[in-house]
Amino acid sequence: MHRTYQHTLKRAVRLAGIGLHTGKLVEMTIKPAPEDFGICFKRLDVEGDTLIPGHFENVVATKLCTTIGQRSSQGLIEVGTVEHLMAAFFGLGVDNALVEINGPEVPSMDGSAAPFYTVMKRAGLSRQKAARRAIKVTKRVSVEIDGKEITIEPSDYLTVDFEIDFDHPLIEKQRYHARIDEVCFERHIAKARTFGFLHEVEYLRANGFALGGSLENAIVVGDEGILNGEGLRFPDEFVRHKILDLLGDIYLLGHPLIGKIKSKKSGHALHNRILRELMAQRDAWEFVDRLGDGKLVPELVQPSVIGGPQAIRTLVTPAA
Numbered sequence: 001m002h003r004t005y006q007h008t009l010k011r012a013v014r015l016a017g018i019g020l021h022t023g024k025l026v027e028m029t030i031k032p033a034p035e036d037f038g039i040c041f042k043r044l045d046v047e048g049d050t051l052i053p054g055h056f057e058n059v060v061a062t063k064l065c066t067t068i069g070q071r072s073s074q075g076l077i078e079v080g081t082v083e084h085l086m087a088a089f090f091g092l093g094v095d096n097a098l099v100e101i102n103g104p105e106v107p108s109m110d111g112s113a114a115p116f117y118t119v120m121k122r123a124g125l126s127r128q129k130a131a132r133r134a135i136k137v138t139k140r141v142s143v144e145i146d147g148k149e150i151t152i153e154p155s156d157y158l159t160v161d162f163e164i165d166f167d168h169p170l171i172e173k174q175r176y177h178a179r180i181d182e183v184c185f186e187r188h189i190a191k192a193r194t195f196g197f198l199h200e201v202e203y204l205r206a207n208g209f210a211l212g213g214s215l216e217n218a219i220v221v222g223d224e225g226i227l228n229g230e231g232l233r234f235p236d237e238f239v240r241h242k243i244l245d246l247l248g249d250i251y252l253l254g255h256p257l258i259g260k261i262k263s264k265k266s267g268h269a270l271h272n273r274i275l276r277e278l279m280a281q282r283d284a285w286e287f288v289d290r291l292g293d294g295k296l297v298p299e300l301v302q303p304s305v306i307g308g309p310q311a312i313r314t315l316v317t318p319a320a
C-alpha cells in the first residue's frame with residue numbers, strides 16, 4: 001500500500017457472478033491500464049466509449065451500496081456496488097485499471113472483497129514509472145448526521161477506528177481499531193461479508209434491492225441466529241465488513257489516504273460526504289509521495305487527474 005510507484009495488473013482477469021441488488025448475471029474483466037489512468041469502469045452493454053472514473057465526485061447513489069455514474073449522450077450510465085471491488089484495489093495497491101462490465105452492477109461473488117483480491121493477487125502487479133501520490137490529512141475534518149459520525153485526523157499512517165451499534169442481540173455494539181496495512185487488510189478485512197436482516201428482505205425486494213441476495217453472498221441475520229450454515233468467518237465479521245466498505249468508498253479519492261479515521265455507524269452516504277468535505281477544505285490535506293523528500297508542491301498537482309479519453313487511447317489491452 002505504501003508504495004513509491006504506481007501499479008497496475010500484470011494481466012487481465014475475468015470474473016462472473018450475480019449482482020447483489022439487481023440479481024443480474026454479469027461478466028467483468030479487469031484490465032491493466034497506464035499511469036495516472038486511475039480506476040475506471042466501462043459498461044460493455046451500453047453503446048459508446050463512456051468511461052466512468054471510480055471517483056467520489058461521480059457517486060450518484062449511496063442507498064445500500066455505492067453507485068457511480070457518468071452523463072453521456074445515452075443518459076446517465078451507472079455501475080452499482082463498486083465498494084467491495086474498490087476495497088480490493090485499495091488492499092492490493094492497484095492504482096490503474098480498466099474494469100469492463102456487461103451489466104449495471106459489480107458481481108457480488110461471496111459478499112466480501114476476497115474473490116477480487118485473490119484473483120488480482122494471483123495475476124500479479126506491475127510497477128509503473130509514475131510516482132504514487134497519497135493524500136495526507138493535515139487538519140481534522142468531521143461530518144455528523146442523525147447520530148452517525150465520521151472524523152478524519154492527521155496521522156502518519158492510515159488507521160481506522162470503527163464502531164457499530166445494531167439493535168439486534170447477535171450484533172449489538174462492535175468496535176474494531178487497526179492500523180490498516182496490506183497484511184491487516186488481507187487477513188482481517190478482505191474476507192468479511194456483507195450482511196442483512198431477514199425481516200428486511202421482503203421490504204428490500206419490494207423496493208428493488210437485494211434481488212440477488214442469498215446465503216451465497218451475504219450473512220443473513222434472523223431473529224434466532226445466523227441463517228448461514230457455515231456460521232461467521234470472524235466473531236465480529238459485521239464491523240469488519242463495515243471497515244471494508246469504508247476502505248472501498250475512501251479509495252474513490254483516487255489516491256491512498258493517510259490519516260486517522262474514526263467512525264460511529266457511518267455508511268456509504270457519510271463516507272462520500274466526508275470525502276467531499278475533506279477535499280473542499282484545501283488546507284486540510286496535501287499530496288505526498290515517496291520520492292525525494294516525499295512532498296509535492298500541492299498547487300502543481302490536480303486532485304482528480306483520472307481517466308479520460310486521452311488515457312483510454314493509450315490503454316494497453318492484452319487478451320484476458
Ligand SMILES: [Zn+2]
Binds near residue numbers: 083194241
Ligand atoms: Zn459492503
